[in-house]
Amino acid sequence: MSAETLEFQVEARQLLQLVIHSIYSNKDVFLRELVSNASDALDKLRLAALRDDALGVDTSDLHIELAADPEARTLTVRDNGIGMSHDEVIQLIGTIANSGTAKFVQELKEAKDAKDSSAAENLIGQFGVGFYSSFMVADEVELVTRKAGEEHGTRWTSSGAGTYSLERVEEAPQGTSVTLKLRPADSDDQLHDYTAAWKIREIVKKYSDFITWPIRLQQETPEASAEPVNSMKALWARSRDEVSDEEYHELYKHISHDWLDPLEVVRLQAEGTFEYQALLFIPSHAPHDLYTQGYQRGVQLYVKRVFVMDDCEALMPPYLRFVKGVVDAADLSLNVSREILQQDRQIQLMRRRLAKKILATVKDLRAGDPEKYATLWREFGRVIKEGLLSDFDNRDAILTAASFASTHDAEQPTSLAQYVERMKEGQQHIYYLTGESRQSVEHSPHLEAFRAKGVEVLLLTDPVDELWVEAVPEFDGKQLRSVAKGELELDGETDQEQQEDREQRKQEFAALLGWMTEQLGAEVKEVRLSARLTVSPACVVTDTNDASPALEAMYRAMGQELPHAKRILELNPEHPLVAGLNRAHSDRPDDAAVTETAELLYGMALLAEGGQPAEPGRFLTLMANRLTHNL
CATH class of the missing domain: 1.20.120.790 (Heat shock protein 90, C-terminal domain)
Structure with a gap:
């Protein structure tokens, strides 16, 4: 079958040029991305083999192999994982950022113009196009893949100039190999020789040492055996003293495909009748698709160090869907399904314990690290408040951890506990006003009597606020009351x-x-x-007792x-x-x-x-x- 040449979308070509020429401050990360993709492919094959005996694949030696050829100036990353079909290659490799590409390109250009490399790398991570970082160091990239269970493979080739070619391969090993035809070692933008064994070891040790599959470096002579270059030690199974912050951060980046360090690392170990370990991460920024229906949650499920499931929804309530990490259970079946997990009593207990741990961490950050807390609440406060509508067991914990704008201070949000401490003598209620923005509610006539009497009012401007204030009757014995509902009689008015x-x-x-x-x-x-x-x-x-116009519109x-x-x-x-x-x-x-x-x-x-x-x-x-x- 002859090769077919296809063109990238216009926006995709622009994006590719940005990735190649101006996005990354550290070009070493291309290898991290390729190894991470290979690791995901091995995880998926192991899971597919557990669930489908008829697949007929050998999982006894799943691994990632790196092979460098200094003379030919090539570096190859191979895995014997799940592989891709022809259509999947087009969908996953041939299309860049197929959701929101134009917006993404615009944001990247703005970050480039502002010379903000960290913002640009963050955007790359959000849109999941790390594969294309290969073009920073290569003049051409060739990908050969065959999906497990299929007879034929597919070759994808591109120089990053706006087109790519696809070709059927009659004989291809199961899995995926990505070969980079590296730029000359003396190129102006080539700071390192990525065919050098010491450099490859250095990058793997820094970024991918924790990956649970063996990463082997093929020596320059074909007869030499491949040398393992990663420790494969599960970070969640090691004590806190044995793991550096940098190792935690790299595991987070591997799991989340983020380019920034996490805001906070959360460890949990449960012992007794049901044992499990959890290593969770709170990101430092909200992903672009956090509020979309197809958002993929980031908690992975392992059983006795064996990967079982990605984005395990049963482990984390929806209002904590931004949390990333790993949960490793000791007593679950390897062949467990999502449907079974939803009903499993042990999983439900884990879910409750993990939610309580995250909320306790948010509360601790408020008390111990106000700057981190401010970042967390700015990025995720809106989604955490969704829990007030669904998680009745943790409602008080959410209210305690939450922050709200108020008329007390134009800059500094307040907790409900702080509001209660400042209440006027005789005041029995916590007053609030909902609206579209702080600017609109601050000028509302509903606040006039409260301003005149110096009574503080919470200013609630997130869409979810319209819903939860109807469902939450009180805090600390104080009823929540809207200043825009009912007939007003300010507390303490007895004149x-x-x-x-x-x-x-x-x-x-x-x-x-x-x-x-x-x-x-x-x-x-x-x-x-x-x-x-x-x-x-x-x-x-x-x-x-009536619904507000905003609530009517929302429904x-x-x-x-x-x-x-x-x-x-x-x-x-x-x-x-x-x-x-x-x-x-x-x-x-x-x-x-x-x-x-x-x-x-x-x-x-x-x-x-x-x-x-x-x-x-x-x-x-x-x-x-x-x-x-x-x-």
Whole structure:
């Protein structure tokens, strides 16, 4: 079969040039990526053989082999793992960053222009194109692969110039070999000779020593036996004193395909009737696809040092899906399936224990390393708060570990415990306000009375906040209460004079309130005087047991319709516009100007909370008419 030549996508060609010429600050990492891919292929073959006896593959000597030829200037990385079919080669090798390529290229260009190599390497890791780092040191890359169980193999070849060729190979060993035709040793950008045995050993020792498969270096003479160059010691099985931070970091990078060091390393060892070891990592940044449906979790399952399953969802609750690492159990079957794991009592116990350990680590970081904690919460706080909706056993631990923006400090978030410590004398509730952004909620009229009385309010602007505040009734005996729902009566307000003044005001405005409730009946369920406004003329609030407009919209976006709840319009009787409207309504209740002003007040209240009138064009016309009359 003759070779076929295919072109990369336009964005993919741009990406490839960026990878080749300007992304990596350390070119040695190309070998780490190739060895990591080979290790994954061996893991997958071992797992496939356990689950399919008919596959008929020999797993007695699974290994990775490195072969260098100084004269020919080639370096080959071979494995006898799962291999790839023709279609898989196109899908996995022939397409670069097939999801979000254009956005990725743009971000890479920005990182390059800013001369931020760490940001660029981070992006490379996020989009999983480490294979293409080979082109940093090679003029041409040839990949030959045959999938286990298939008769024919595939050869993929590219010089990185925008095209690649595919060719069927009649006889190819099972697994994958990647051969790099290295640039001349005296090239300006070639700092090291990657055919030198000492350099290969150095790179493997630094980046891949922990890999549990043997990595063998084929000596320059064909008759010499391959020399093992990695220790194959499982880091999670060694004591903390025996492992350096650098070794932990490289294991994390191998598991996660990240290019940055983890934020925190978490070890756990359980002994007794059910024994297991866990080595977990909290990343230092959120991956680009953390909130997508197909996000791959990063906890691997081993049984007695034998790899069993990648991205084992049963080991970690969804709200901790960003955690990477390894769990090695002593008493599970090697041939366990995902379906069995979901029901396995031991796995469920491990899941609960691992979740508690991660949350305890977050809490400890808050107390012991505020800078690390700030990074963690900035990157993953939004997803951790999802646990408030699903993990009832750990709800208090999540609330204790969480941070929230508040009116107390524009820069520094607060914990709920700190909020409770600062509560005013007589205050019984923890007050909050939800919204799209801090800027929008900070200017909300709902905060006016709270600012005037110096009462702190939490500012909750993540989409998940709209959901969990409805599900969490209290913290430390203090009920959570929205400042934009229900009729406001600030804790500790017992002034008899105030109460009498309010009753008098209600009497003064009773006719206007009744008339406006009737006029705006299609939009609002009630018009009443407000205790929460000190500056603005009006605001709209949600009744105590009704869903907020934002929550309605969220359910609608998920394909679930909630019954529409009418809002309540509150008026500030001290505002000149409201006071004037009351007088005008008393004098000339049928005047069109009075009706228009009432409608304008409601529209202004909607705009103040970030909404908009049902008929924006009519609102603007009324506004223009009123302004014209006042000139």
